[in-house]
Amino acid sequence: MADVLEKLILPDIPDLHKIEVYERHGGYTALKKALGMKPEEVIDEVKKSNLRGRGGACFPTGLKWSFMPKQSAKPKYLCANGDESEPGTFKDRQIFEFNPHLFVEGALIAAYAMGITAVYTYVRGEYAKWIRILQGAVDEAYAKNYIGANIMGSGFNVEFVVYRGAGAYICGEESALMNSLEGDRGYPRIKPPFPAAVGVWGCPTTINNVETLANAPIIINRGWEWYSKIGAPKQPGPLLFGISGHVNKPGVYELPTGVLLTDIIEKYAGGVPGGKKIKAVIPGGSSTMWLKGSELDGVKMDADSLKAVGTSIGTGGIIVMDEDTDVLKVLQRIAHFYHHESCGQCTPCREGCGWLEKIIGRFIDGEGTLGDIDLLLDVANNIEGNTICALGDAAAWPVQSFIKKFRNEFEKRARKGPAIHRPVHPPHLVTP
Amino acid sequence: MIMPVFNEENLKKFEQLKKQYPTLKSLTLPVLWMAQEQFGWISPDVMKYVAGLLNLPVSHIYGVVTFYTMYNTKPRGRHHLQICTNISCQLRGSDDLFDHVCKRLGVEPEETTADNRFTVSRVECLGSCGTAPMMQVNNEDYYENLSTEKVDAILSEMK
Numbered sequence: 380m381a382d383v384l385e386k387l388i389l390p391d392i393p394d395l396h397k398i399e400v401y402e403r404h405g406g407y408t409a410l411k412k413a414l415g416m417k418p419e420e421v422i423d424e425v426k427k428s429n430l431r432g433r434g435g436a437c438f439p440t441g442l443k444w445s446f447m448p449k450q451s452a453k454p455k456y457l458c459a460n461g462d463e464s465e466p467g468t469f470k471d472r473q474i475f476e477f478n479p480h481l482f483v484e485g486a487l488i489a490a491y492a493m494g495i496t497a498v499y500t501y502v503r504g505e506y507a508k509w510i511r512i513l514q515g516a517v518d519e520a521y522a523k524n525y526i527g528a529n530i531m532g533s534g535f536n537v538e539f540v541v542y543r544g545a546g547a548y549i550c551g552e553e554s555a556l557m558n559s560l561e562g563d564r565g566y567p568r569i570k571p572p573f574p575a576a577v578g579v580w581g582c583p584t585t586i587n588n589v590e591t592l593a594n595a596p597i598i599i600n601r602g603w604e605w606y607s608k609i610g611a612p613k614q615p616g617p618l619l620f621g622i623s624g625h626v627n628k629p630g631v632y633e634l635p636t637g638v639l640l641t642d643i644i645e646k647y648a649g650g651v652p653g654g655k656k657i658k659a660v661i662p663g664g665s666s667t668m669w670l671k672g673s674e675l676d677g678v679k680m681d682a683d684s685l686k687a688v689g690t691s692i693g694t695g696g697i698i699v700m701d702e703d704t705d706v707l708k709v710l711q712r713i714a715h716f717y718h719h720e721s722c723g724q725c726t727p728c729r730e731g732c733g734w735l736e737k738i739i740g741r742f743i744d745g746e747g748t749l750g751d752i753d754l755l756l757d758v759a760n761n762i763e764g765n766t767i768c769a770l771g772d773a774a775a776w777p778v779q780s781f782i783k784k785f786r787n788e789f790e791k792r793a794r795k796g797p798a799i800h801r802p803v804h805p806p807h808l809v810t811p
Numbered sequence: 812m813i814m815p816v817f818n819e820e821n822l823k824k825f826e827q828l829k830k831q832y833p834t835l836k837s838l839t840l841p842v843l844w845m846a847q848e849q850f851g852w853i854s855p856d857v858m859k860y861v862a863g864l865l866n867l868p869v870s871h872i873y874g875v876v877t878f879y880t881m882y883n884t885k886p887r888g889r890h891h892l893q894i895c896t897n898i899s900c901q902l903r904g905s906d907d908l909f910d911h912v913c914k915r916l917g918v919e920p921e922e923t924t925a926d927n928r929f930t931v932s933r934v935e936c937l938g939s940c941g942t943a944p945m946m947q948v949n950n951e952d953y954y955e956n957l958s959t960e961k962v963d964a965i966l967s968e969m970k
Contacts, residue, residue, distance in 0.1 A: 454833075466897045466936035504844075504881045505937050507951050540831045545840055545879035548935065562839030562865075564878040580833050623899035623940035630941040665898060665936075696940065698899055712898050716935055722878075 384609065384635045387597050387617050388590070389477050396512055398519040401480040407525050409596035413488045414533040421492035425595060428603035431614045433470075434460055434551075434588030435664065435693045437682040443585060446575035447493040453582040457490050458560065459500040461513075461589040462544060462551035465664035466716060467696030470619035471589040473631045475502070475509035478593070479516035483539070485592035487525065488599055490537045493585060497538040500589070501556050504544040514541050548720035552768045553586040555722065566724050567768035590619055610635030611681035618695050620680065622648045625655070625701040636681040640670075643680065644699060655701040659785070663693025665713050666773030668780035672702070690780070707788050710781050711739040717774035728771035731762040735778055742792045752789045756782050815860050821845045825864070835865050839875050843882055852883040880934070881950055888923040888930040890969045893947040896933045899940035904958075908944050909933060911959045915966065928969065 394400045401407070413421050426441025447455060459482070463471045474482050486498045502510050517539050520526045526539045542560060544550050550559045554568035557579040578584020594616055598606045607615045618636050620643055623629045627649030634643065640662065644650065651657060657672035662680070668690035670678065678688055685692050700706060718732040738755045741747035755778060763775040782789070817825065824845060828838050842865060846857050853876050862869040876882045883891075892912060896905045909931075913920065916929050923930040939945040942955035946962070954965055 463938050464936060467899055467940050468936075469938040469940050472938050503938070504879070505947060505950065508953065538831070543841065543844060545844070546881035547879050559840065560837060561834065562836035562875070563871075564874055580837075621941060623943060624902040629899075629943070661898075698902070698940070700902060704902065709898050709901065712896070712901050716897060719935060 384617060384633070386633050388481065388593050388619060389473055389631070389633050395478050396476070396480070396516060398480060398516070398523060401478075405600065406480055407484055407520075407523075409599040410484050410487050410491075410525060411531060413491055413599050414531060414535060418492045418494060421488060421599065424603050425492070425598055428598045428606045429613065429615050430591065430594050430598060430606070431682065432588055433590035433594075433618065433694070435465070435666075435691075437614060437692065440587065440591055440594075443575075443587070444489065444493055446573070447495075447585055448575070448583050449494070451494075451583050454497065455493060455495045455583045456579050456585075457486060457493065457495045457498045458553070458556060458579060458584060458586040459486050459498060459589055459592055460551060460553065460556060460586055461500055461502040461506070462548075462556060463506075463589075463694075464503055464548040464551050464720075465666065465694050465696060466713070467621065467623055467661060467664045467698045468694040469621050469623075470631050470695065472506060472509055473619065474589055474593050475506065475513045479513045480520065481596055482589050482593045483513075483516055483520055484525070485595035486539070486587075487520075487530075487537060488595045489585070489587060489592055491535055495537065495585070497540065499540050499542055499560055499579070501542050501544060501550065501560060503550075504546050507543075510541060510543055517541060547722075548716075549722045549768070549770060552770065555768065556586060557584065564722070566722050567770075569767055611637030611679065611683065614682045614692075618680070620695045620697060622697040622699065624697075624699040625651050625657075625704070626699050627652055634680075637679045637684065640678040640680055640697070641675050643697060644675075648699075651699065651701050653701075655703065657699060658702045658704050659700045659706055661696075661698040661700075661777070662690055664696040665698075665716065666769075666776055667691050667693040668776050669784060671784050706781070706785055707739065707743055707792060710777060711736060711743060713777050714739055714774065717770065721770060721774070725766040725771065727762045727765040728774065731758050731771070732774045734758045735762075735774060739778075742789055745792065745794060747789065747793050749790065749793050751793075752782060752786065755789075815846075815850055815854070815857050817845070817860075817864075818849060821849055836867060836871075838865055839867070839872065840879070843872070843876060847882060852886050886923075888928050890928060891930045891932065891949050893932050893934040893937070893950070895935070895937045895939065895943070895945055895947075897936035899936070900943040900945060903943040905944035908957060908959060908962060912962060912966070915963070929966070 422444045430440040431437040461471045528536045547565045549555045550565040552567050555565040559565040574584040609615050614636050617633050619631050621631045632647045660670045682692050714736040718736045721728045721732045723729045759775040759778040762771040858872045862872045894909050944957050945955040
């Protein structure tokens with residue numbers, strides 16, 4: 380399919396955040412249509428569309444919905460994840476600002492499909508402005524009985540709450556999000572039990588990304604067959620690509636999955652300022668593996684294509700670095716971020732992320748030795764896979780991929796002359 | 812010392828919030844937000860007050876307040892400048908911008924100016940990567956696509 384796509388999530392319609400405008404452009408007709416279907420038919424439609432989660436894990440959305448128990452003595456909940464804290468990611472914010480009703484409608488469709496009685500939307504605390512816009516949209520939808528009791532005479536009831544976080548990257552992790560919603564520190568939970576069995580307040584819960592839910596009305600209105608033909612067949616649909624760093628026109632671009640990475644950089648984001656060469660690209664937010672400038676040709680932006688080149692689509696947040704970038708400093712900044720954001724539950728992550736930052740810093744200060752490169756890799760390898768949640772992996776992956784691809788950056792900054800004797804080494808974090 | 816107490820409006824809001832969540836503990840974050848807005852920062856006395864309101868141990872409130880970065884555990888200047896220095900901003904000059912602001916105000920990071928006007932903080936990614944570099948002020952307004960000239964103009968407007 381050509382990369383020219385009608386904009387479905389962020390169409391160029393002024394004042395679309397107002398319910399009258401949204402209704403005039405077909406808003407809430409998908410909800411009406413879904414309420415006329417059986418819940419399992421709605422799930423089936425989403426399943427067949429091949430919609431996959433937009434929060435980074437790319438899990439099939441319809442399948443996730445089908446995990447929710449049909450009968451439950453306890454209430455069931457939907458948590459919409461709008462925590463959006465992964466560096467390089469700024470897409471949900473666009474939905475809240477320009478098309479909040481699309482997301483609200485999608486969440487209501489999901490709630491109906493799973494027999495959910497309350498939707499909690501978790502939005503990062505810093506998004507004060509966008510929380511107000513979203514709350515405005517929710518209030519409008521309540522007033523028109525799209526939310527509340529006996530929605531449009533269907534007999535379906537649902538409540539909708541907008542929840543403000545308070546500054547913690549980890550709360551974008553689904554189980555940390557639930558703990559935060561319960562009023563606790565954002566500590567991720569061990570799985571199993573999975574949220575569909577034991578979620579927030581001990582009740583069956585589904586957690587979906589805001590962008591994922593915004594796709595639901597489109598699928599219901601246009602049908603799974605139409606939707607599944609957009610973009611990459613195994614991960615179809617429009618996707619909000621955020622591009623930042625060294626490009627002329629940074630911003631969010633709605634494009635079909637499978638679009639060429641070089642097209643996003645050159646055609647949409649206007650290329651690199653000064654016509655400079657690209658040194659490195661982070662394709663999907665700070666936790667994804669780096670690509671070298673020489674590796675970009677032919678790379679398509681969808682889950683499977685990026686997996687094939689050893690990285691992932693993550694949140695679709697592309698960060699471009701030109702040839703003059705001190706990439707080691709960027710890596711250290713990433714390591715600092717994960718060190719700062721580690722919740723502190725698991726030793727490999729809590730201690731290891733600090734070590735990553737420190738060891739990279741040695742090279743920036745001209746104190747690192749060649750042996751420190753192996754030490755860095757050793758620490759990263761001992762974090763990966765050894766923690767409750769994926770934050771540890773997210774800290775390890777950029778470092779691992781950097782050493783693989785930019786080892787020379789360490790070597791040329793390594794200390795000349797004898798190695799500094801350091802009596803204290805980080806302990807091996809895991810005994811096999 | 813007079814213990815802090817919610818005003819009428821916040822007490823009303825608190826009653827409303829109770830209806831939205833199945834447990835009282837779930838109100839911890841929303842109530843702390845209300846407290847910060849009314850009292851400016853979360854002092855130990857505010858923590859005690861919130862704990863009493865929610866029927867929870869003070870240690871729980873303390874744990875939550877210190878876990879999340881947006882709750883102020885000490886007073887801040889009237890304008891809390893929260894400058895993003897994460898990678899997308901870093902690539903577009905946020906380190907220089909941060910140094911410039913500190914130098915202009917004559918403060919170290921996290922310090923408040925003597926006239927109590929400004930506190931400067933280095934913060935993590937604020938989801939404004941397409942309009943970098945940027946800062947947020949008082950957990951509210953975003954100032955985007957900044958340059959040293961632009962930030963100078965913004966600061967001189969702030970009383």
